[in-house]
Amino acid sequence: ELKVEQNPLFLSMQEGKNYTIYCNYSTTSDRLYWYRQDPGKSLESLFVLLSNGAVKQEGRLMASLDTKARLSTLHITAAVHDLSATYFCAVLNYGGSQGNLIFGKGTKLSVKP
Amino acid sequence: GAGVSQSPSNKVTEKGKDVELRCDPISGHTALYWYRQSLGQGLEFLIYFQGNSAPDKSGLPSDRFSAERTGGSVSTLTIQRTQQEDSAVYLCASRNTPGNTIYFGEGSWLTVV
Numbered sequence: 001e002l003k004v005e006q007n008p009l010f011l012s013m014q015e016g017k018n019y020t021i022y023c024n025y026s027t028t029s030d031r032l033y034w035y036r037q038d039p040g041k042s043l044e045s046l047f048v049l050l051s052n053g054a055v056k057q058e059g060r061l062m063a064s065l066d067t068k069a070r071l072s073t074l075h076i077t078a079a080v081h082d083l084s085a086t087y088f089c090a091v092l093n094y095g096g097s098q099g100n101l102i103f104g105k106g107t108k109l110s111v112k113p
Numbered sequence: 114g115a116g117v118s119q120s121p122s123n124k125v126t127e128k129g130k131d132v133e134l135r136c137d138p139i140s141g142h143t144a145l146y147w148y149r150q151s152l153g154q155g156l157e158f159l160i161y162f163q164g165n166s167a168p169d170k171s172g173l174p175s176d177r178f179s180a181e182r183t184g185g186s187v188s189t190l191t192i193q194r195t196q197q198e199d200s201a202v203y204l205c206a207s208r209n210t211p212g213n214t215i216y217f218g219e220g221s222w223l224t225v226v
Contacts (some may be wrong), residue, residue: 008189033215043156043217081132088156100146100161100169100216101206105154 002027002093006104012113013079015046020075022057023089023109032072033101034063043088046074083104115139117218125194125224127191134190134221138207145188146206146215147180162188163210188202195225 003026013019021050023032033041036088043054045054051074055064060083072089090103118137126132138145147159158172164184171177177195183187192199202220 028116031213035217039138042219043206048213050158082225100158100172103148103156 002029002091002102004089004104006089006107008071011020011107013076013109015080015111015113016078018077018078019076021059021076021087021089021109023074023091023104025072025091025102027069028070029091029092029093030067030069032065033090033092034072034074035088035090037106038085038104046087048058074082077111079109081111081113084109084111115222117205117207117216119203119218119221121221122219123222123224125226128152128197128225129194131191131193132195132202132223134192134203134205134223136188136190136205136207138186138188138205138220139216140186142207143184143185144151144208144210144215146208147163147188147190148204148206149174150200150220151201155216158192159203192223195223199223 005024006020034046037043047063052067054065060077065072086108088103088106088107090101093100093102120135146163148156150156156226160170160180169183177193180190202218202222206215206217208215
């Protein structure tokens with residue numbers, strides 16, 4: 001059974017600081033997703049990582065994937081208040097469901113001045 | 114339409130009543146997913162459709178829950194004899210296999226009183 005673990009679950013940062021969110025998963029997969037969710041809103045797709053060593057960047061966010069270690073990271077550079085949200089990673093499950101997406105519990109990020 | 118469309122956006126129902134939630138995926142998307150998110154929680158996988166078939170229904174929390182998809186497009190999630198614990202946001206998502214990005218709708222907020 002595919003399990004996805006994120007840490008930390010809560011993160012309070014000061015503006016201008018850097019931090020990394022980690023996403024570990026338990027079985028082989030070659031697709032990893034990062035989503036952002038604002039309070040009361042749906043999920044916004046940030047990144048889709050498809051292969052070992054994949055790295056994608058958008059603004060102050062950079063995501064990477066190591067399929068051998070079954071680890072993805074979401075790095076935040078010089079955080080700003082607008083980045084405050086909950087960030088989810090999700091892994092495509094090729095097991096019994098042949099393609100469903102299993103989510104981590106989410107990391108609630110709060111960026112303070 | 115341009116995105117995944119869900120209706121109703123909000124539904125308040127009395128305990129014991131049946132509800133139907135509708136999802137209209139992005140045109141041409143063959144994969145469709147239903148998730149449930151309780152207040153402040155992560156995403157719980159319910160069911161996944163590839164075309165009209167559902168390879169795995171094991172995520173449905175009880176036999177009061179059912180889902181169908183007709184014509185490879187619109188899907189309906191039905192909850193019979195609703196209970197208070199069914200109160201949550203029900204999110205639908207779609208993907209164009211073998212595409213990569215999975216797009217979420219705005220969700221249907223269900224409150225059982």
